[in-house]
Amino acid sequence: MNRPTHCDSPETELADISTPAETRPQNPKPVLRPADPRFSCGPVKKYPGWSWDALADAPLSRTHRAGAPVARIKEAIERTHALLELPEGYKVAMLPGSDTGAMEAAMWSLLGQRGADVFSWDVFGNRWTLDARDELKLKDLRVFQEPAGTLPDISQYDPKRDAIFTLNGTAAGVWIPDFEWIDADREGLTLCDATSAAFAVEIDWSKIDVLTFSWQKCMGGEAQHGMLVMSPRAIERLDSWRPDWPIPGLLQLHANGKANMAVYEGSTLNTPSLMAVEDYLAALKWASRIGGLPELIRRREENFAALDEWVSQADWVAYLCDNPAHRSPVSVTLKYTDPDVIASGEDAQWDLTKRISSLLERENAALDITMHRASVPGIRIWCGPTVERDDLAALGPWLDWAYREALDAG
Structure with missing residues (x-):
């Protein structure tokens, strides 16, 4: 009688038993x-269930200034606002250069009015430190820096000064677990790089004036696009202050000496990928569907x-x-x-x-x-x-x- 193919033969079983223990695999998979x-x-x-079909309706081969593409960008902005549960008056913009571009746009356009503190313990926190110290050359700058794995002393935060910090250090395994250390009635602005925290942690928006993130982190979107969240206080800073250093066009949040409000209504500083926008929209819709x-x-x-x-x-x-x-x-x-x-x-x-x-x-x-x-x-x-x-x-x-x-x- 033929044996079923899924069964080992007696000879195989005996061979396994007789194999010396020292020659058997010591690290089985x-x-x-x-x-x-x-x-x-x-x-x-x-996100689970993603497929190329999610991009089927992308308005490809069209100018990003046309009606349908602008509508897609505005929808991405509005869905971001809703999913993050932003307070009324907070604005969202889509910027080039991923989280890096969004964060540097905020730093180049907002800093310099008052003293600033950088809290750094991660690769990108170190990047913001270099920007503030070596590129913008802020005259009144304090740096609180620690190696990967250790959070700086955030109790040194001064509400009269601007503060720049990373919410979750992606390469350092360290996050700031709460926002109790930030004064609600502060005079300075808080600039938060939250690229690997947005959509994954609770954020006390009363303590945040500027927040940036990229689609490629928590939402699994494509790279090269950054999102900028601005509080009314941050918008007011743009209306009343412009730094004396040159601001590259890709980082320019001013227009005619005031805040460029068009970027919060679907306008962009350069040409975005409408395929990537569609992919981000699909992720936002998935998140809404699941709760x-x-x-x-x-x-x-x-x-x-x-x-x-x-x-x-x-x-x-x-x-x-x-x-x-x-x-x-x-x-x-x-x-x-x-x-x-x-x-x-x-x-x-x-x-x-x-x-x-x-x-x-x-x-x-x-x-x-x-x-x-x-x-x-x-x-x-x-x-x-x-x-x-x-x-x-x-x-x-x-x-x-x-x-x-x-x-x-x-």
Whole structure:
């Protein structure tokens, strides 16, 4: 009688039993793979169910000044306003250059009227520090800077001064967990880079005057477009103040000596990609369908909880941020803890990270989890709302497997 093909023969079973223990695989691969291996911290995974059909109605091959394209841009602005639950009077604009362009437009157009403080602990926070100190050459500047993994002393905030800060350090694994440190009746403006926090955390808009983000982070959109949120106080600053330094056209928020209000009504400073706009609109509609901002935040919380359960049991990595209160639950950064790995030095740790990443990519278990090149060697995993909890739960055993394989290969 023929045996079913899905059953092992007795001979195979006996061979397995008789195999010496020392020759059996010592690091078996996990059985369950993440259904989607994309855990990049930017650009991030698109929302569940995304397909090219989402772009079918994009008004391509048309000028961005025509009726239909302007209507699409205005809809993106209005849906952003609604999804972020912005207060009345807050304005939204679409700018070139991703979050970087939006943040630098705000800095170039708004700063210089009064003293400014920069709170920096991440790659892009360091970028804003360089802009303020070396490019704008602000005369009255204080810099509060810490290495990746540590939050600066935000208690040094002075409400009479402008403040520039990153809400969530994507490459540093550190976030600012609340807004209690900011005065509601401040005199200065608060400029917040929230590119990996918008749509993933609650924001107290009474404490924010300027907020920037990009589509490629929490919403999984395409790159090169930035969003600028402006409070009435920030608009008033534009109406009453213009810095004495030259402002490039792509960063220019003034028009005829006043705030350029056209950019909040669908006009843009240069030509946007209408295909990318359509993609962002699709993500905004998905978010509204599933329950809006509360549901996006809930998904992020569940994602982090799933990964945190593995991290708490891992014996070779730990959070880069030692303070649980400051630990980012969106972009999770992990450092090596094995004494032998630490003693090997940073170059060897970077090599280990590359081996881990290559093994996981080969197995299609995880893509793009290497730490940012300007940070420290380790692993970086995105827990934003477009990622699925089950995929993060399945990821942990694969990380363990790849680490052991990479050590043996090294």
